[in-house]
Amino acid sequence: MKYLIDGKLYDPIKVGDVGDWNEGNPDGVCHDCAAKFGEQHHAGCDEECCPVCGLQLISCGHEVYDVADDYQVEEKSEMN
Ligand SMILES: [Zn+2]
Ligand SMILES: [Zn+2]
Numbered sequence: 001m002k003y004l005i006d007g008k009l010y011d012p013i014k015v016g017d018v019g020d021w022n023e024g025n026p027d028g029v030c031h032d033c034a035a036k037f038g039e040q041h042h043a044g045c046d047e048e049c050c051p052v053c054g055l056q057l058i059s060c061g062h063e064v065y066d067v068a069d070d071y072q073v074e075e076k077s078e079m080n
Pocket of ligand 2: 055
C-alpha cells in the first residue's frame with residue numbers, strides 16, 4: 001500500500017524506517033499499534049510519521065489517501 005498526499009505517491013514510514021520512532025532498531029515494536037520492525041503502522045496509529053513533513057501523521061494536517069501499490073498518478077499534461 002502507498003499513500004497519496006497532495007497528488008504524489010509516498011511509501012508509508014514503517015516501523016524501523018528512517019524517520020520512525022524505532023529507526024534502525026530491529027527489536028522495535030510500535031508502542032501504539034504494536035506493529036513490529038518492518039511492518040506498516042496500523043490505520044490511525046498515533047506514532048506513525050507523515051512521509052511528507054515528518055510530523056505525527058494523524059495530526060499533521062496532510063490529507064492522506066490509501067492507494068494500491070500499482071496506483072498511477074494521473075498526469076495533467078496531455079500529449080496532443
Ligand atoms: Zn504504530
Ligand atoms: Zn504531514
